[in-house]
Amino acid sequence: MDLSALDFTGRHLFVAGGSSGINFGIAQAFARAGARVTVISRSPDKVAAAARQLQALGTQALGLAADVRHPDSLERAFAAASARFGPIDVLVSGAAGNFLASALDMSPNAFKTVVDIDLLGSFNVARLAHAHLRKPGACVIQISAGQAFTPTPFQAHVCAAKAGVDMLTQVLALEWGPLGVRINSIVPGPIAGTEGLKRLAPTEETLDAMTQRVPLRRLGRIEDISRMAMLLASDWGSWITGAIIPVDGGLALTGPRDFSAAAAASRRDR
Ligand code: HXC
Numbered sequence: 001m002d003l004s005a006l007d008f009t010g011r012h013l014f015v016a017g018g019s020s021g022i023n024f025g026i027a028q029a030f031a032r033a034g035a036r037v038t039v040i041s042r043s044p045d046k047v048a049a050a051a052r053q054l055q056a057l058g059t060q061a062l063g064l065a066a067d068v069r070h071p072d073s074l075e076r077a078f079a080a081a082s083a084r085f086g087p088i089d090v091l092v093s094g095a096a097g098n099f100l101a102s103a104l105d106m107s108p109n110a111f112k113t114v115v116d117i118d119l120l121g122s123f124n125v126a127r128l129a130h131a132h133l134r135k136p137g138a139c140v141i142q143i144s145a146g147q148a149f150t151p152t153p154f155q156a157h158v159c160a161a162k163a164g165v166d167m168l169t170q171v172l173a174l175e176w177g178p179l180g181v182r183i184n185s186i187v188p189g190p191i192a193g194t195e196g197l198k199r200l201a202p203t204e205e206t207l208d209a210m211t212q213r214v215p216l217r218r219l220g221r222i223e224d225i226s227r228m229a230m231l232l233a234s235d236w237g238s239w240i241t242g243a244i245i246p247v248d249g250g251l252a253l254t255g256p257r258d259f260s261a262a263a264a265a266s267r268r269d270r
């Protein structure tokens with residue numbers, strides 16, 4: 001078996017929302033495989049720290065502050081990144097925000113804030129990246145969530161936004177396939193130690209209940225997601241586009257989730 005498919009030496013990985021959690025884990029995995037990495041997120045301190053950690057792995061890395069809701073800041077980031085490392089070979093789009101709230105407890109601005117980051121932000125990232133993607137050959141990976149297809153109380157904003165993200169994946173796969181650009185969604189299940197999971201399972205009890213819902217009876221690890229990202233970006237993924245791929249221990253096969261206990265616990269915390 002030829003494992004050189006997983007050697008990304010000299011390739012350019014760009015990660016939107018790449019300064020922490022799952023997306024930063026993906027950046028680290030590609031950096032270890034030789035890629036030159038750009039990470040962007042809102043916080044200048046977080047992107048600078050992320051770039052330093054990636055450089056410590058022995059690769060070239062750039063951290064740039066940009067908000068996916070602001071096309072001007074994104075345009076500047078893409079221009080600086082491609083001036084430094086050349087065309088983007090792999091684009092990971094995973095900037096997101098979340099909190100538990102019932103639809104009635106959500107102001108229009110609360111709903112809009114998550115839709116703006118997750119959905120409009122993904123559109124902005126993909127649209128503005130297009131000019132900088134290697135054509136043919138680039139691979140775009142959107143980081144979705146099970147809320148995209150599992151109706152989930154207290155998550156109206158995320159459900160609506162991530163469903164839109166997955167539809168965007170499929171539309172762009174059709175529009176960009178002839179250019180040799182592939183685009184897929186990874187749908188992570190609950191990943192241990194992340195901000196996203198902390199917000200949905202803030203107590204021991206809610207974390208245990210979440211784990212028991214997973215058919216494989218364990219939480220995910222960041223490597224579960226970064227390995228799928230590497231597979232998709234490698235030659236082994238060269239005929240995969242427009243796919244919505246759960247990496248979730250089978251959670252997508254179970255029914256709607258009940259976050260009422262977690263919502264009550266996080267209400268007490270506020
Ligand atoms: C009700 C809330 C709220 C809450 C904020 N709002 N938190 N409403 N319940 N708990 C409302 C505010 O009152 C405001 O509405 C509006 O949302 C915008 O809030 P801001 O704080 O001004 O927004 P902003 O500074 O842009 O911050 C965005 C954010 C924040 C999403 C609210 O939490 C954030 O930056 N999150 C990034 C990190 C993160 O969430 N990571 C997890 C990703 S995981 P009003 O009307 O008062 O103006 C994920 C889920 C995947 O995406 C699934 C995991 C299994």
Ligand code: NAP
Pocket residue numbers: 016017018019020021022023040041042043046047066067068069093094095096097117121143144145146187188189190191192194195196197
């Ligand atoms: P995280 O650590 O909070 O990651 C979110 C990242 O997005 C951060 O780097 C954040 O940095 C950045 N970000 C937020 N708003 C932004 C904006 N407006 N513009 C640019 N960057 C922004 O959360 P995570 O739990 O690892 O989640 C990562 C991804 O996985 C998300 O897409 C999430 O929906 C998905 N997911 C997570 C889980 C899970 O179990 N954690 C499950 C399913 C799906 P700044 O604060 O510096 O902006």
